[in-house]
Amino acid sequence: MSRVVVTGRIPEAAVEKLRAEHEVDAWQGPESIGREELLRRVAGAHAVVSLLTERIDFELLDAAGPQLKVVANVAVGYDNIDVAACTERGIVATNTPGVLTDATADIALGLILMATRRLGEGERLVRSGRPWTWGMFFLLGSSLRGKTLGIVGMGGIGQATARRARAFGMEIIYQSRSEIDPGIAAELGARRVDLDELLSVSDIVSVHCPYGPATHHLIGAEQLAIMKDSAYLINTARGPIVDEAALASALGDGQIAGAGLDVYENEPRVHPGLLELENVALVPHLGSATVETRTAMAMLAADNTLAVLSDQRPPAPIN
Structure with missing residues (x-):
């Protein structure tokens, strides 16, 4: 039996699947595992099942030891993993693409509605107990039909978000490293443009690209200045893709109309x-x-782990 370390709480069904074949050390604390405790626990592990809150770097790989075979991230994004360091040591890194596509696209659409229809403002007003009266100009928002949604990163989640937006009567443009399948482009009526054009013509910009050095602060002060003053920015990808300080300034100055965020540069801290x-x-x-x-x-993630420990190709390898 190999030793598997799970760095945080995950659904018990996955733990039991791992435990049926291997020795499992699963962190059960109510909060994220501390760094020192994590380094202590991974010593001698053959597999690490990691959450996005844990940094998988040279230090952790050294602490684990040369027998480590796989790091299975319970996330589609893997900016918390030094993939090059894993590859250099012959460690397989994996992620969990596909299974969270619809849930994340739902959140993106939800944030679009929250921002454009001012739902957060309305909810806070009612909870505050302050008096309010219905009126023709009370908390006016913006409709979606006929508006243009610009999607930055047209992978699976971007495409799923586009499908939802089409149901609301929106037009779709996108910026991506490569063209999407022509059949999908035709289904969505989606047109590929460069980032500057997307920012300048979109009524809503929704970010779905991976995070890495090339996309750090991809949306900053310069890009926000290109957007319409009636436009909205939505980010459900990774926080550091958007410069939060620049966004706060743009929102405060009325440079753009609003935003909806599910991710932040320094989670759980949010720019004040x-x-x-x-x-x-x-x-x-x-x-x-x-x-x-x-x-x-x-x-x-359990399937990825079990496959590597059995010397098989995992379902979702990164490297």
């Missing part, structure tokens, strides 16, 4: 400038937060 604003909807990284999706993610 954003917290003071009414025209931004803020939710705490809920993109994949359904029972069904989180269970599917954990089970896929």
